[in-house]
Amino acid sequence: MELKKRPVIFDCDPGVDDAVALFMMLAADDQFDLLGVCPVDGNKSLWQTEKNSCILLELAGKTEIPVFHGADKALIAERRVPENIHGATGLGGVVLPDPVKTVEKKYAWDFMYEMAKKYPHELEILAVGPYTNIATAMLKYPDFSSLVKKIVIMGGAITGGNQTAAAEFNVWADAWAARIMFQSGIPIVMIGLEICFEGRISGEWVKKIDSIGGPVSKVAAQLIGEREVHSKGKGAVLCDAIAAAYMIDPSIITVTDEEYVEVDVRGGYSYGATVGKRCGGMYYASNVIPNTTICWHLDDEKFCQLIYDSCKKLDDQLQ
Ligand code: BDR
Ligand code: CA
Numbered sequence: 001m002e003l004k005k006r007p008v009i010f011d012c013d014p015g016v017d018d019a020v021a022l023f024m025m026l027a028a029d030d031q032f033d034l035l036g037v038c039p040v041d042g043n044k045s046l047w048q049t050e051k052n053s054c055i056l057l058e059l060a061g062k063t064e065i066p067v068f069h070g071a072d073k074a075l076i077a078e079r080r081v082p083e084n085i086h087g088a089t090g091l092g093g094v095v096l097p098d099p100v101k102t103v104e105k106k107y108a109w110d111f112m113y114e115m116a117k118k119y120p121h122e123l124e125i126l127a128v129g130p131y132t133n134i135a136t137a138m139l140k141y142p143d144f145s146s147l148v149k150k151i152v153i154m155g156g157a158i159t160g161g162n163q164t165a166a167a168e169f170n171v172w173a174d175a176w177a178a179r180i181m182f183q184s185g186i187p188i189v190m191i192g193l194e195i196c197f198e199g200r201i202s203g204e205w206v207k208k209i210d211s212i213g214g215p216v217s218k219v220a221a222q223l224i225g226e227r228e229v230h231s232k233g234k235g236a237v238l239c240d241a242i243a244a245a246y247m248i249d250p251s252i253i254t255v256t257d258e259e260y261v262e263v264d265v266r267g268g269y270s271y272g273a274t275v276g277k278r279c280g281g282m283y284y285a286s287n288v289i290p291n292t293t294i295c296w297h298l299d300d301e302k303f304c305q306l307i308y309d310s311c312k313k314l315d316d317q318l319q
Contacts, residue, residue, distance in 0.1 A: 005033040007119040008247070009112060011070075012240070013042025013129030014052040016086050016223045020307060021128055021154075021244035022053075023216055026060050027310035028248045035115050037067045038108035042129035042173055043082055044090040046072040049129070052090050054099035060216055060314050063101050068108040071132035074174035082169055092226045094219055109137035116147035123147065126247055127181075128154040128240035130170050135177035138184055145184040153181075154243040156261065156274035157193035158294065167272030168193050171263060175272040179263040182274075188292045190261065191243040192274070195253075195295050199242045200235025203228050205304045212308075214315025220307070238307075245303050246295060252306065255297040258290035 155170035210221035227236035
């Protein structure tokens, strides 16, 4: 008997690691019904993240998956331009033809709500960019949060950020949106920065992926390889791909805990920090109910193997 597929929306800002995460989700088509891709202003401007989403779907031969029009700035704060770590276009040094595929006229938050109504308590969202689209759905549709099953995010950091000393980029880029999302009551699984530095992709794995030889694998190998070269031998860090890996095979994550996470929106040095309070263990607070599962450790070999398998599967499907 064929298992019912899990309905999922991919919210993103491609982005080198977003691109690999998207490939992984596309390859997991036996498990997921990927309903749509919702780019947002983040690593690059919205027009660029939308264009990149279309380019990547075309490359993987999945043009039937719609791309929806997302938020072009943060909810309240001004647009905050990130470091240029994703290259001029957001896809590192990869050069691909302009897409034929176009973005739907519908807004991402309206699409999310429609899908939440269509799949009540089943819909999952994988969010690997700033959370503006999601928070907009929450603000516009008061029953949205009660309908969504789970949100898996790449974002946040408990012990120190990458954009500032306190804040991780996706949260920092729209801290109000993140705060709204964490307080929504929807169960959140957090792939924070800490676990990202554990999931390293070695030069050996880059060669293996490249040797698959198809268009998806070649692009993935270039995206990952450019990061690996700058890693001083430690291996490429690909944050968003870990969040996709969790979706596909949660057994890749070996240690988690349940915490109550809040986002600092007051401004100042800790703006955008995700402040965790352990609800079990040494920081026990009896009046706090956890809102987040934080993932702390992973099986690196399994993670790299999953990236390899995903690229191979997409390339096999293209033949
Ligand atoms: C996150 O920020 C972006 O640069 C990446 O795509 C990832 O989603 C890591 O902090
Ligand atoms: Ca991202």
